[in-house]
Amino acid sequence: MxxxxxxIVLIFILVAxxxxxxxxxxxxxxxxxSQVASDKDNRMNGYxxxxxxxxxxxxxxxxxxxxxxxxxxxxxxxxHGSRIDNLMIVSLVLIFTVQIITQFLLHYFAYKYxxxxxxxxxxxxxxxxxxxxxxxxxxxxxxxxxxxxLSTWINIMxxxxxxxxxVIELYAQQFNWTxxxxxxxxxxxxxxxxxxxxxxxxxxxxxxSDSYGQDDVITKELHLPVGKPVxxxxxxxxxxxxxxxPHFRAQMNxxxxxxxxxGFTPTVTTADMRQNPDIVDKVANINRIRVAESETLVAKGxxxxxxxxxxxxxxxxxxxxxxxxxxxxKIVVETQEEYDAWMKEQKTFKxxxx
Amino acid sequence: xxxxxxxxxxEAHDDHGHHHKETFVTKYIFSQDHxxxxxxxxxxxxxxxxxxxxxxxMFRMQIAWPEQPNVLxxxxxxxxxPEGVMDADIYLALVTIHGTIMVFFVLxxxxxxxxxxxxxxxxxGARDMASGFLNMVSYWLFFLSSVIMLTSxxxxxxxxxxxxxxxxxxxALPMAQGGSGMGMTLxxxxxxxxxASSLLGSLNYIVTVINLRTKGMSMTRLPLTIWxxxxxxxxxxxxxxxxxxxxxxxxxDRSFGTSFFLSDIFIQGEVLHYxxxxxxxxxxxxxxxxxxxxxxxxLPAMGLVSEIMAxxxxxxxxGYRAMIASILAIAFLSTIVWGHHMFVSGxxxxxxxxxxxxxxxxxxxxxxxxxxxxxxxxxxxxxMNPAMLFSIGFVSTFITGGLTGIILGDSALDINVHDTYFxxxxxxxxxxxxxxxxxxxxxYHWYPKMFGKMLNKNLGYIHFWITAVCAYxxxxxxxxxxxxxxxxxxxxxxxxxxxxxxxxxNVVITVxxxxxxxxxxxxxxNFFSSIFFxxxxxxxxxxxxxxxxxxxxxxxxxxxxxxxxxVYRWAYDYSKPGHDVDFIPQNIPLKEGEEELQH
Numbered sequence: 001m002x003x004x005x006x007x008i009v010l011i012f013i014l015v016a017x018x019x020x021x022x023x024x025x026x027x028x029x030x031x032x033x034s035q036v037a038s039d040k041d042n043r044m045n046g047y048x049x050x051x052x053x054x055x056x057x058x059x060x061x062x063x064x065x066x067x068x069x070x071x072x073x074x075x076x077x078x079x080h081g082s083r084i085d086n087l088m089i090v091s092l093v094l095i096f097t098v099q100i101i102t103q104f105l106l107h108y109f110a111y112k113y114x115x116x117x118x119x120x121x122x123x124x125x126x127x128x129x130x131x132x133x134x135x136x137x138x139x140x141x142x143x144x145x146x147x148x149x150l151s152t153w154i155n156i157m158x159x160x161x162x163x164x165x166x167v168i169e170l171y172a173q174q175f176n177w178t179x180x181x182x183x184x185x186x187x188x189x190x191x192x193x194x195x196x197x198x199x200x201x202x203x204x205x206x207x208x209s210d211s212y213g214q215d216d217v218i219t220k221e222l223h224l225p226v227g228k229p230v231x232x233x234x235x236x237x238x239x240x241x242x243x244x245x246p247h248f249r250a251q252m253n254x255x256x257x258x259x260x261x262x263g264f265t266p267t268v269t270t271a272d273m274r275q276n277p278d279i280v281d282k283v284a285n286i287n288r289i290r291v292a293e294s295e296t297l298v299a300k301g302x303x304x305x306x307x308x309x310x311x312x313x314x315x316x317x318x319x320x321x322x323x324x325x326x327x328x329x330k331i332v333v334e335t336q337e338e339y340d341a342w343m344k345e346q347k348t349f350k351x352x353x354x
Numbered sequence: 355x356x357x358x359x360x361x362x363x364x365e366a367h368d369d370h371g372h373h374h375k376e377t378f379v380t381k382y383i384f385s386q387d388h389x390x391x392x393x394x395x396x397x398x399x400x401x402x403x404x405x406x407x408x409x410x411x412m413f414r415m416q417i418a419w420p421e422q423p424n425v426l427x428x429x430x431x432x433x434x435x436p437e438g439v440m441d442a443d444i445y446l447a448l449v450t451i452h453g454t455i456m457v458f459f460v461l462x463x464x465x466x467x468x469x470x471x472x473x474x475x476x477x478x479g480a481r482d483m484a485s486g487f488l489n490m491v492s493y494w495l496f497f498l499s500s501v502i503m504l505t506s507x508x509x510x511x512x513x514x515x516x517x518x519x520x521x522x523x524x525x526a527l528p529m530a531q532g533g534s535g536m537g538m539t540l541x542x543x544x545x546x547x548x549x550a551s552s553l554l555g556s557l558n559y560i561v562t563v564i565n566l567r568t569k570g571m572s573m574t575r576l577p578l579t580i581w582x583x584x585x586x587x588x589x590x591x592x593x594x595x596x597x598x599x600x601x602x603x604x605x606x607d608r609s610f611g612t613s614f615f616l617s618d619i620f621i622q623g624e625v626l627h628y629x630x631x632x633x634x635x636x637x638x639x640x641x642x643x644x645x646x647x648x649x650x651x652x653l654p655a656m657g658l659v660s661e662i663m664a665x666x667x668x669x670x671x672x673g674y675r676a677m678i679a680s681i682l683a684i685a686f687l688s689t690i691v692w693g694h695h696m697f698v699s700g701x702x703x704x705x706x707x708x709x710x711x712x713x714x715x716x717x718x719x720x721x722x723x724x725x726x727x728x729x730x731x732x733x734x735x736x737x738m739n740p741a742m743l744f745s746i747g748f749v750s751t752f753i754t755g756g757l758t759g760i761i762l763g764d765s766a767l768d769i770n771v772h773d774t775y776f777x778x779x780x781x782x783x784x785x786x787x788x789x790x791x792x793x794x795x796x797x798y799h800w801y802p803k804m805f806g807k808m809l810n811k812n813l814g815y816i817h818f819w820i821t822a823v824c825a826y827x828x829x830x831x832x833x834x835x836x837x838x839x840x841x842x843x844x845x846x847x848x849x850x851x852x853x854x855x856x857x858x859x860n861v862v863i864t865v866x867x868x869x870x871x872x873x874x875x876x877x878x879x880n881f882f883s884s885i886f887f888x889x890x891x892x893x894x895x896x897x898x899x900x901x902x903x904x905x906x907x908x909x910x911x912x913x914x915x916x917x918x919x920x921v922y923r924w925a926y927d928y929s930k931p932g933h934d935v936d937f938i939p940q941n942i943p944l945k946e947g948e949e950e951l952q953h
Contacts, residue, residue, distance in 0.1 A: 003428055003429045003432075006425040006426060006428065006429040007429050010426070010429070014875065017872070017875050017876075018875065018879055021813065021875070021876050021879045021880075022879065022883070024812070024813070025810055025813060025879070025880075025883065034808065034889065034892075034895070035808035035809060035810060035811045035888075035889055035895075036737070036739060036808075036811070036895055036896070037737045037738045037739045037742075037811065041738050041739075041811065041815070042736065042737065042738045044738075044815075045738035045743060045815065046736070046738065048819060049746070052819075052822060052823075055823060055826070056750070056754075056826060059826055059827070059830050059831075060830070063830060063831050063833075063834050067831065067834035067835070067838075067859060068834065083766075084766055084767060084769065084770060087764070087766055087767060088761070088767055088770075091760055091761050091764065091767065092761075094760070095757040095758065095760060095761070098753075098757060099753065099754060099757055102724060102725075102728065102753050103750060103753065103754070105728050106727075106728050106731070106746065106749055106750055106753070107746075107750070109728060109731040109732050109734075110731060110736060110738075110746050113667075113731060113732065113733060113734045113735065113736050114736050114738060115668070115734075115735045115736045115737045115738065116735065119735045120668075120735065120929050120936060121667060121668040121669040121733060121734045121735040121928065121929040121936065122669065122732075122733035122734070122929070123669065123670065123928070123929050123930050123931055124669065124670070124672065124729075124732070124733065125670040125671075125672065125673075125674065125926065125951055126672070126673060126674070126675075126951075127672075127673075130729070131673050131676050131722065131725075131726075134721065134722060134725040135676075135718065135721075135722055138717055138718045138721040138722075139718055142714050142715070142717055142718065142760075145714060145760065145764065146710065146711055146714050149710055149714075149764040149765065149766050149767070150707050150710060150711070150765075150766075152766035153703070153706060153707060153710065153764075153765045153766040154703070154707065156766060156769070157703035157706070158703070173620075174530065174621070192618060193618045193619065193620035193625055194618070194620075194625050196620050196625070198623065205620070234700075237618075237619065237620045237621070238523065238527075238530060238619055238620065238621040239522075239523045239524040239527070239530050239621075240521050240523070240524060240633055242698065242772075242773065244773075244839075244841065246770060246839030247839075249769060249770045250769065250770075251698045251769050251770065251772055252698050252700065253698055253699050253700050255632070255633055255634060255699070255700045256523055256616070256617060256618055256619050256633065257616070257617025257618045257619075257630075257631065257632060257633070258617075258632065258634070258700060260700035262698075282855065285855050286851060286852075286854045286855050289854050289855060289857070289858075290851065290854060293854075305851075308851035308852075308854065310852075313850070313852060315839075315841060315850070316841075317772070317773045317774070317841040318521075318773060319446065319516060319517045319521075319524065319843045320524060321446075321524060321530055321531045322442045322443050322446070322531065322532075323442065324446070324843060324844065324845070325442065325843075325844035325845040325846055325847070325849065326849040328849070328850065
């Protein structure tokens, strides 16, 4: 019944809008002008072009003031993160300079040269010099960007084994994450989904006969010691997932049938990041929103939202099915001592089997 | 010249055709006339567009007001919205089908199909397409694929929901997701038919442009529209078959147990037999079409905009040769940049470097085009018809959306914004909105040619300005939530308190999206009512130089009642010094002593 009513109401609304437009249309019909723009139309739309230019500038400024701090630029928590942020800032400055100038020219010309009867346009079909200039300028700018970008990329993606990184496997499945530490030998045991034995609690399919696997540690929370390079090996058991760690400017897909990798060095502990003034502001703002939200929830007789505390997160960023929107794992960056203490509490693979 | 002879052969054939009495069925349904087929494409595309936009309005409501009961959902989604709360599965399905419909059915078939069919024969001076029959088959295959795609919305386990990129294994395994069952099968069948349709269309366009140009219509006298359609068709012929092979291999994996894209899978408590395949292979095959597809969508819009800007500026398009060169450069580069969708797919980082290099190169021809359009306006006598407004809007959104491509194409930066809303904002502006503007511009401009009536200009103005404000209102703030790290395709963000401060931005975006969507009713009214009640069009309402405006307003089979006009000059003799009128159609011979521009 509600369905029917809703559809009827919707149809009425559509018909109403249609009729209103029709009245407008018919009101125009008396007007003997053809449907080609007159000088008056040119003038009016010329002015609107300038208004629209103002609108573009305003929405840019408002977005930057209101939401510009959201990207957490300069608050990266990994060594390579600041390189990415610098490149991002250079690119953004460049983009917005070009954007502001070209949008101005486009809309200003549309206003300035709005048509009038009897005016004649300039016959200007070609100018090799001009075209050379605006081919060569992008060439130079982009050459710079390409060189800068590629050096950053190679620096990030190149894994330096001599750094002796901690090897950690990130294991994805619908719809959760598991981490596997390589243990004292810092070598992951062989694994394949065909070896998964849920009954024996071998959930990652680790080869029980592989001696490297015996000391592996399987956890549901990702702990990282600050300042130590980490090399992640990604694996997925079912569909594509993507291990996305925005605070560390890190992302890599998890692909069934192959092992992918991404390495970085965390630089700020969770505790320190919580003290960062930008993060303090952000958290306070989020908690204000949550309090307000809670009030409406409580009024409806539902549970209030818990207060938010900052944590690093690992998110899934490749569509992976129904609960894709809730596939996350907490990341804790801590001092070496805290990390060692935490690691001591964890069971090795050998001891975790049933 | 062989083109000339071919044309004569064609004329003879068509003169014969004039004596046929056409029935309703051959005239309106199984028509072989390119003008009628163009209208069929346009109207089918419009219907698909309405459905695609409605879907986006629904999932935008879910994003802004997550899991809130909504009578609209209850009415439209039925079992997928128990008590009016949108289900997570159908959310993904809506996102998937919205993408598929808009990219392929609206902006490929609806845009390219409509205007290539309408304008290629008319602007090059041909009686019809090289093969009217193949053209008809092409449209009906498109229609069939549309019907199958819409049918997939009604299957038991839901339509395809793996994203419009349908990456396996999610799309390959029915146990991974409800939509990967019958819904995905229909999606694949529909797309296979769509590709067949697209290939038939493209081959026809290529052959027609090469062989059927009228006397004097050299390649360097072609309007830029034709160049754009021609190169678009070439890209389509090169890249669509690769998607077809990907679809076929995926069908094999799904139904016949092969392992092209699958390996080592453990799902719902059991190990599957697949061994040795790679989802990354599918990504390569998909994006080998998927990226050129972006240009298949945008190049025709660029062509239309170039033509409309010149006509309404009463000026030649600036840098005609540079415009052609940049189309060619974009077309070439478009086939070697697909890897920029895969920087974090597990592909070798060295390949990532190569694709960063080629991708950023595309900015050069794109910049040349943008500067040339802006220079075309300079010192013009701008006639602000609705088509002109949409063309200026096109350049504006193309610049805004294109610039952020410099960030996404840079592999190092892509790491952090890959698959976030930053990407959504980027491609919607640069190919979605821009191509839609190009399509609207084309419709406002060539409506008189299609229907012999004029669209109401004031409704056109209202339509443009509200749409323009809403387009920026939706997609500009979206860049910022992307930079804040919000992943796309999340049913709700409420499980991440980290993103709570983005909720109000999402409400702003949704409000703009809803207004922008509803406003299209003005356009639909204008479009459909003007067919019947619009003011009668004159032969050349925009005082344009190209050949289509030398045909009579009433459509006739064969386009020109007498001989096909011959061409003596390029398509952009607007405001040429030494002439009284500010436009000289292509079929007017040079005056004595007049020089054809060495463009």
